[in-house]
Amino acid sequence: MFIMKKLEEVILSHGKVLGKDILKVDSFLNHQIKPKLIKEMGEEFAEHFKDKNINKILTVESSGIAPAVITGLVLDCDVVFARKQKSLTTDDNTFSSTCYSYTKEEMKRLIVSKDYLHENDNVLLIDDFLANGQAAKAMVAICKQAGANVAGVGIVIEKSYQDGRKLLDDMGIDVYSLARISHMNGKEIEFID
Ligand code: 5GP
Numbered sequence: 299m300f301i302m303k304k305l306e307e308v309i310l311s312h313g314k315v316l317g318k319d320i321l322k323v324d325s326f327l328n329h330q331i332k333p334k335l336i337k338e339m340g341e342e343f344a345e346h347f348k349d350k351n352i353n354k355i356l357t358v359e360s361s362g363i364a365p366a367v368i369t370g371l372v373l374d375c376d377v378v379f380a381r382k383q384k385s386l387t388t389d390d391n392t393f394s395s396t397c398y399s400y401t402k403e404e405m406k407r408l409i410v411s412k413d414y415l416h417e418n419d420n421v422l423l424i425d426d427f428l429a430n431g432q433a434a435k436a437m438v439a440i441c442k443q444a445g446a447n448v449a450g451v452g453i454v455i456e457k458s459y460q461d462g463r464k465l466l467d468d469m470g471i472d473v474y475s476l477a478r479i480s481h482m483n484g485k486e487i488e489f490i491d
Pocket of ligand 1: 319321322323328358361398399400401425426427428429430431433434
């Protein structure tokens, strides 16, 4: 629980709002990484999902990897990261799904090797941000292709005023976000408690 307050404080002190809707958190999550902070994030995800029998974590390269690895360490399970490809070519031995990249403003294909995702997997999805839910939806689609179950979604920073949270709620998925932003306006950032 303590990490959630701490994360809000770090977002307020180090986050920069770009334009209307992009929060830049390069100093601890998206470029430079603060290991102690990430460790607490992973421990919080693991605590929340500990009774769900998760045997695999799926995230997206690159910023989801750090919190996903800590969560996997605590839950003692493997972590797979979906690779992002700009090209539309796919390998035969992969599951894949396209999604619109919120920050790059282009379509990306997420790819996971069939070697690392199976029908008996019970998967926790982890990502750094939840905006319109396109990355999470693509990860859910990849799990579906594999026949794997999605046990839940862990998000570091959710922008609750965008469409992603509702999209995942409507799919009946347990979403656990460490920081939930209700509103961003210039330098002002407000949270849902
Ligand atoms: P969605 O797919 O939910 O629309 O957007 C989530 C993805 O876009 C995340 O994987 C993240 O990389 C990126 N993203 C969305 N909003 C933000 C933001 O405000 N700041 C940063 N740094 N990344 C974001």
